[in-house]
Amino acid sequence: MIHYEINSLKELRAGMGDGLIEAGKRNSQVVALSADVKGSVKMDGFAKAYPDRFIQCGIAEANMVGIAAGLSLCGKVPFVGGFAEFVTGRVYDQIRQVMCYSNKNVKICGSHAGISLGEDGATHQTMEDIALMRVLPNMTVLVPADYNQARAATLAAAEHVGPVYLRLGRSKMPCFLPEDGSCPADNTPFVIGKAQILNPGTDITLIACGHLVWEALQAAAMLENGGIHAEVINIHTIKPLDTEAIIASARKTRAVVTCEEHLYNGGLGDAVAQTLALHCPTPMEYVAVDDRFGESGTPDEMLTNYHLRAADIMEKAHKALKRKQ
Amino acid sequence: MKTTQELQTIATQVRRDILRMTTAAKSGHPGGSLGTADWMTAMQFNILQHDPDHFTMDGNGQDMLFVSQGHITPVIYSTMARRGFFPVDELRTFRQFGTRLQGHPSTEHRLPGIRMASGSLGQGLSVGIGAALGKKMTADNHLVYTLHGDGELQEGQIWEAVMFAGAKHVDNLIATIDYNHQQIDGTTTQVMDLGDLRAKFEAFMWSVVVISNGNDMQQVLDGMAQAKALAGQGRPVCVILTTEMGYGVDFMQGTNKYHGSVLSADDLPKALAQLPETIGDF
Numbered sequence: 001m002i003h004y005e006i007n008s009l010k011e012l013r014a015g016m017g018d019g020l021i022e023a024g025k026r027n028s029q030v031v032a033l034s035a036d037v038k039g040s041v042k043m044d045g046f047a048k049a050y051p052d053r054f055i056q057c058g059i060a061e062a063n064m065v066g067i068a069a070g071l072s073l074c075g076k077v078p079f080v081g082g083f084a085e086f087v088t089g090r091v092y093d094q095i096r097q098v099m100c101y102s103n104k105n106v107k108i109c110g111s112h113a114g115i116s117l118g119e120d121g122a123t124h125q126t127m128e129d130i131a132l133m134r135v136l137p138n139m140t141v142l143v144p145a146d147y148n149q150a151r152a153a154t155l156a157a158a159e160h161v162g163p164v165y166l167r168l169g170r171s172k173m174p175c176f177l178p179e180d181g182s183c184p185a186d187n188t189p190f191v192i193g194k195a196q197i198l199n200p201g202t203d204i205t206l207i208a209c210g211h212l213v214w215e216a217l218q219a220a221a222m223l224e225n226g227g228i229h230a231e232v233i234n235i236h237t238i239k240p241l242d243t244e245a246i247i248a249s250a251r252k253t254r255a256v257v258t259c260e261e262h263l264y265n266g267g268l269g270d271a272v273a274q275t276l277a278l279h280c281p282t283p284m285e286y287v288a289v290d291d292r293f294g295e296s297g298t299p300d301e302m303l304t305n306y307h308l309r310a311a312d313i314m315e316k317a318h319k320a321l322k323r324k325q
Numbered sequence: 326m327k328t329t330q331e332l333q334t335i336a337t338q339v340r341r342d343i344l345r346m347t348t349a350a351k352s353g354h355p356g357g358s359l360g361t362a363d364w365m366t367a368m369q370f371n372i373l374q375h376d377p378d379h380f381t382m383d384g385n386g387q388d389m390l391f392v393s394q395g396h397i398t399p400v401i402y403s404t405m406a407r408r409g410f411f412p413v414d415e416l417r418t419f420r421q422f423g424t425r426l427q428g429h430p431s432t433e434h435r436l437p438g439i440r441m442a443s444g445s446l447g448q449g450l451s452v453g454i455g456a457a458l459g460k461k462m463t464a465d466n467h468l469v470y471t472l473h474g475d476g477e478l479q480e481g482q483i484w485e486a487v488m489f490a491g492a493k494h495v496d497n498l499i500a501t502i503d504y505n506h507q508q509i510d511g512t513t514t515q516v517m518d519l520g521d522l523r524a525k526f527e528a529f530m531w532s533v534v535v536i537s538n539g540n541d542m543q544q545v546l547d548g549m550a551q552a553k554a555l556a557g558q559g560r561p562v563c564v565i566l567t568t569e570m571g572y573g574v575d576f577m578q579g580t581n582k583y584h585g586s587v588l589s590a591d592d593l594p595k596a597l598a599q600l601p602e603t604i605g606d607f
Contacts, residue, residue, distance in 0.1 A: 031462075055458065058492075060485035063451045067489070070455020073440055074463055075383050078455075093445050094482070098452055102432045102442045 001224040002185050002199045004217050008147075009172040012210075013111040015150025016168050017042025020079055020109075022151070023158035024050050027077060030158055033068055034081040035061045040170075041081035041111040065091045068106045069098035077105055077158055084110030084167060085126035088133055099163040100136040107157045108133075112170040114261035115294045115302045116211055122293035125302075131266025133165040134239045140192060141238040143167045143260075143268075145177060145213035149236060152181025152190040160192055167210065169261070171299040174214045183234070195242035197249070201231035204317050205249040208259035209235050209268050211303075212287065216259050218310035223317055230317065238268055243275045250282040255320040259287040259313050261303075283323035285316035327370045333542050335407055336366040338603045340573040342403035342416055344596050345606065347587040350420035353428070356583035357474060358400035360505050360540070360568040364472070365400045367545045369408040372553070374467060377409040380437040388467045389456050391441060393449020394474035394503070395429040396585070402426050407604070410438040416607040447480025449473060450500055454490050457498040468556055471500045476508030479517050484529075490561040491530030499552050501564040503539070507581040526563040539566035540573075574599050 024030045024046055031053040032038075032046045038056070047054035057064040061082055068078035080087060087110050088095070099106045110129055117125045134141045140162060144150040150168055157164040182189045183196035190196075198213070199220055208216035213234045220230040231249050235242065250256055256276065258269040269286040276282045289306050303309055327335070339362045347353035368390060375387040392401055399419070406413045411425070418424035425436040429444030441452050453471035460467060477483065490498055502522065506513050513519050523533045532555045536548035545566070552562045570584065571577030574596040577588075588596055 052462075057489065058485075060482075060489065062448075062482040063454075063485035063489055066448050066451020066482070066486065067455035067458065069441065070452040070457070071459045071462075073383060073389075073456050074385070074459025074465075076459055076462065094448060094451075097442050097445045098448055104441075 001221055004176045006174040006176055008175045010147035010175045011170060011172055012144060012147055012150040012168040013042045013170055015144065015147035016109050016154045016166060017045050019151035019154025020046045021049050023155050024053065027158060029075055030077045030079065031055065031071060032079045032081060033057050033064050035059055035064050035086070037082055041109060043081045061086050061091050062094050065094040066098055069102065069104045072104040072106050079107045079109055081109045081111065083124055084113035084129050085124060088129040088165065089126065092132060096136060100138045103138045103162060105161050107164045107166060109166045109168060111168045113167045114169050114211065115289060115306050116169050116171050116261060116299040118171065118299040118302055119296050121296040125294040127261070127263045127289050127294065128266070129167060130238055130260070130262050130268060134271065138163055139239060140164045141167070142192065142236060143209040143238055144181065144236050145210060145234050146173065147175045148177045148179050149181035149190060153236065156190060156192050169211055173211050176214060190236070193237045193240045193242055195245035196234040196236065197231065197245070198234050199230065199232040201229040201253065203228045203230060203253055204255040204257065204321055205231045205233060205253045206257050206259060206313060206317065207233045207235050207246065207268070207272055209238060211261050212259040212308060215308065215310045216313055219313035219317065222310060222314050228321070235268060238271055241271050241275060243279065246272055246275050247280045250276055250280045254282060255324045256282050256284040257287060257313060257316045257320050258284070261308055262288055263291065264288045265291060283320050285320045287313050287316050329542050329546060332366050332370060334603045335370065336362050336542065337600055339366055339400060339403045339407060341597060341600045341602060341606060343399040344588060344593060346399050346403070346416055346419040348590060348593045349417070351587060352420055353399050353587055354396040354585050355399060355587055356507070356570040356577065356581065357394065357503065357505065358397045359574065359577065360570045360572050361397060361472070361503050362400050362573065363540050363542050364501065364545050364566055365404040367542060367549065368470065369404040371546065372549045373470065377438070380410065382440055384440065384456070385463065385465055386467065388470060389440065390470045391443065391449045391453045392430065392472045393443055394446060394472065394477050395443030398426065398428065398430060401430060405438045411436060413607045446477045447482040450483055450486035453498055453500065454486055454495050457495050460497055468553065469498050471498070473500065473502050475502055475504045475506065475513055475519060476516070478502065478519060487526065487529045487531070494559050495561045496557050496559050498561045499556060499564060500561065501566050503568055504565050505568045505570040507570045507584065509581065509584050511581065522565055530560055532558070532560045532562045533565065534562065535565045537567055539568035
């Protein structure tokens with residue numbers, strides 16, 4: 001089992017913010033827009049570094065998405081920042097018409113995503129955004145695993161031509177990947193659409209995204225103690241999904257668990273299930289949130305009480321292993 | 326540049342195109358298309374500084390037009406074809422399977438002249454603001470024009486955009502409202518009274534130009550020239566363009582009946598008899 005350790009605790013939204021400053025330095029066409037939450041979504045650094053390229057839109061997300069699409073026409077690379085729920089669900093039809101159907105080079109940065117947002121409660125804890133964004137034609141959906149990868153994903157999004165949704169959490173989470181967001185197991189760089197096999201294994205495949213990648217690594221370590229060799233895949237790109245990597249791993253291990261800070265319905269699990277059903281039917285279990293809304297509590301309490309911990313992943317792994325025979 | 330009379334002649338042909346396209350397709354939106362035919366003709370031929378032979382997505386060095394109420398594709402496509410963006414004969418394909426002339430404007434089908442999909446209402450002003458800001462950032466002093474239905478002003482996003490453009494001094498933007506008082510479920514007064522539009526826009530720090538008869542070509546030209554003269558003075562410009570839905574055919578005028586329904590093959594000749602062929606049917 002490849003050993004991973006926590007280098008620091010950092011917010012993924014800050015990874016985006018720091019990545020955006022660097023993207024702005026590399027490409028003068030990069031611009032940023034926010035709806036009265038530039039500090040919350042960590043765009044204040046960019047706004048300070050490039051005041052002429054930051055557009056304060058006020059509390060008006062629909063207008064912000066339209067403005068971004070208009071800017072993209074003139075060769076700009078707009079990054080739209082807001083709370084994930086309000087820059088996805090609230091503006092779904094805008095994203096559909098002027099970003100995806102019109103295929104514009106606009107990037108949506110959704111901070112405060114997932115139940116680990118904690119105290120703010122269910123109005124702000126979107127657990128539907130991956131589902132909403134991944135069904136849109138032309139959209140690319142990125143769910144980085146830690147601060148470093150959030151930074152790398154931001155830089156990759158800036159270079160990618162086309163609409164992108166970048167999902168980011170608010171809370172401080174383990175930072176365990178290299179600075180460039182690459183895969184330590186095989187030193188492959190962060191590439192949109194290319195899964196990272198963080199730990200090769202033979203008995204079961206754990207496919208995780210976002211904050212749950214760290215939990216999956218912990219689960220793999222616990223399984224290893226019981227003599228079970230788990231393969232851990234960090235699927236930072238939900239769309240386009242690296243189906244090749246998923247199929248290859250499922251053919252090898254014959255059991256799969258998906259792990260996401262999202263509802264069961266429509267998220268990573270469903271994307272993987274579809275791939276397996278079509279190409280390689282395999283016993284599979286979901287670690288995800290039931291068909292329900294969240295509530296207030298600390299981020300830790302949320303992850304534990306909504307069964308998104310390493311222990312929960314391990315439990316589902318045993319369930320999948322039983323179904324293997 | 327065309328003379329007023331030449332523009333009127335083209336607009337009459339555009340109205341024939343609108344009716345023939347929609348009846349052939351057995352669907353589409355002739356009412357609002359007929360009402361805005363004069364404005365759209367004036368825009369395509371005289372007002373917009375653009376080049377149909379060298380259409381670019383970025384519109385750099387050219388004016389841009391976004392029609393926010395995408396359902397009036399009959400007038401959009403007819404005036405674009407007549408201006409030379411694509412062959413006039415292609416108007417035959419309107420709403421047919423495989424066409425570039427989709428029911429509502431699309432970029433996916435790569436029709437020269439279309440920069441953004443529209444159809445879901447209320448979004449074009451925001452897009453226009455973005456393009457206008459983009460022009461400012463790239464030091465392009467050309468203008469961005471938008472067109473909106475008056476019923477469309479009931480969409481909340483419009484007012485987000487109106488507030489933004491006024492507050493942020495987007496003064497290279499000219500938004501025209503097709504003020505025909507009609508929408509699908511009745512008159513705008515019946516459905517949702519728009520109140521004093523001029524006062525509303527002025528309260529949001531816009532300059533306002535009123536064209537009292539948007540079906541009079543000279544008034545359209547004069548009003549749009551006035552709007553253009555107001556650009557660059559710190560305020561976005563709103564043009565309230567009073568039109569009559571269905572204008573040009575007596576039995577189609579002043580009703581919302583033909584907003585989204587078309588003439589039957591039997592009724593079409595009666596309407597065309599009121600609109601003589603001028604520069605040639607497609």
